[in-house]
Amino acid sequence: MDPRYRDSQGRFRTATQAALIAAAVVGILTVAVPTAKAADVTFHLYGRFSAPIGWSTTPGIETDPGPDLSVNQGDHVAIQLTSEDATPHIFWIDYNNNGVIDTGEPESAQFTGTIWFTFDALQAGTFTYWCAIHQPSMRGRWVTNASPDSAPPAVAAIAASPAAQVPGGAVNLTAQATDNVGVANVSAHIVGPSFDENLTMTRLTASSFYLDRTFSDAGTYSFTVWARDAAGHFASREGSFTIAVPSAPAQDARYLIVLGTLLAVAVVAFGIVIRRRARARKP
Numbered sequence: 001m002d003p004r005y006r007d008s009q010g011r012f013r014t015a016t017q018a019a020l021i022a023a024a025v026v027g028i029l030t031v032a033v034p035t036a037k038a039a040d041v042t043f044h045l046y047g048r049f050s051a052p053i054g055w056s057t058t059p060g061i062e063t064d065p066g067p068d069l070s071v072n073q074g075d076h077v078a079i080q081l082t083s084e085d086a087t088p089h090i091f092w093i094d095y096n097n098n099g100v101i102d103t104g105e106p107e108s109a110q111f112t113g114t115i116w117f118t119f120d121a122l123q124a125g126t127f128t129y130w131c132a133i134h135q136p137s138m139r140g141r142w143v144t145n146a147s148p149d150s151a152p153p154a155v156a157a158i159a160a161s162p163a164a165q166v167p168g169g170a171v172n173l174t175a176q177a178t179d180n181v182g183v184a185n186v187s188a189h190i191v192g193p194s195f196d197e198n199l200t201m202t203r204l205t206a207s208s209f210y211l212d213r214t215f216s217d218a219g220t221y222s223f224t225v226w227a228r229d230a231a232g233h234f235a236s237r238e239g240s241f242t243i244a245v246p247s248a249p250a251q252d253a254r255y256l257i258v259l260g261t262l263l264a265v266a267v268v269a270f271g272i273v274i275r276r277r278a279r280a281r282k283p
């Protein structure tokens with residue numbers, strides 16, 4: 001990670017200095033430090049491995065290294081990737097500069113035509129972007145500017161659907177999680193009868209997360225949704241749902257009504273028969 005960032009006067013300061021300045025501002029003014037808002041950033045990047053080899057944001061004038069590309073930490077990045085030589089390419093940012101594709105590094109699908117590749121720029125620093133196929137050719141400089149993230153994420157609108165489910169049925173947990181820079185990870189810690197698991201929730205949209213899961217044991221389950229940002233701040237919110245063996249009260253009531261009616265009819269009929277016999281015996 002690049003420990004420096006550029007302040008409003010354009011000077012580079014260290015993260016420690018930034019933290020001290022931020023703390024001083026909060027301490028004196030007791031207001032929140034203004035923070036950068038994550039934005040949607042779009043590029044069109046053209047690549048080729050036949051002359052002119054390299055990358056370009058304009059077709060036909062590729063260079064190697066290609067153009068410097070820069071975004072802010074937390075930005076939602078969408079890159080339209082076009083292969084100009086019908087050769088397969090893979091766009092990839094080597095976050096740890098070890099020359100191989102690692103988990104968590106932005107890596108596009110292989111493309112021979114045009115594709116969209118989207119990712120969130122959560123890791124700040126200066127990196128090399130590559131074509132994973134034509135490395136060590138087809139490279140360029142990628143900069144993700146660090147955002148001072150002083151605020152924790154917010155978790156809202158947590159829900160379990162259905163709130164009461166039968167054993168073996170799926171329960172859908174949903175939550176909204178937002179952050180001033182970017183939500184890095186959302187998980188649900190679920191505790192129930194003989195169940196205790198911390199499960200990663202899947203991102204549906206920028207701020208919506210969900211988890212589908214079945215539960216076999218009847219009982220009450222409590223869950224805590226945890227959201228984490230890249231700076232390590234946490235926020236959580238709690239909810240619950242129940243798993244119960246189904247009863248069919250409506251059907252039972254119907255049976256009782258039918259049975260009761262039959263009994264009543266039988267009693268009346270029996271009464272009539274008795275009375276008639278009694279009358280018939282009278283002289």
Ligand SMILES: [Cu+2]
Nearest residue numbers: 089131133134
């Ligand atoms: Cu390539």
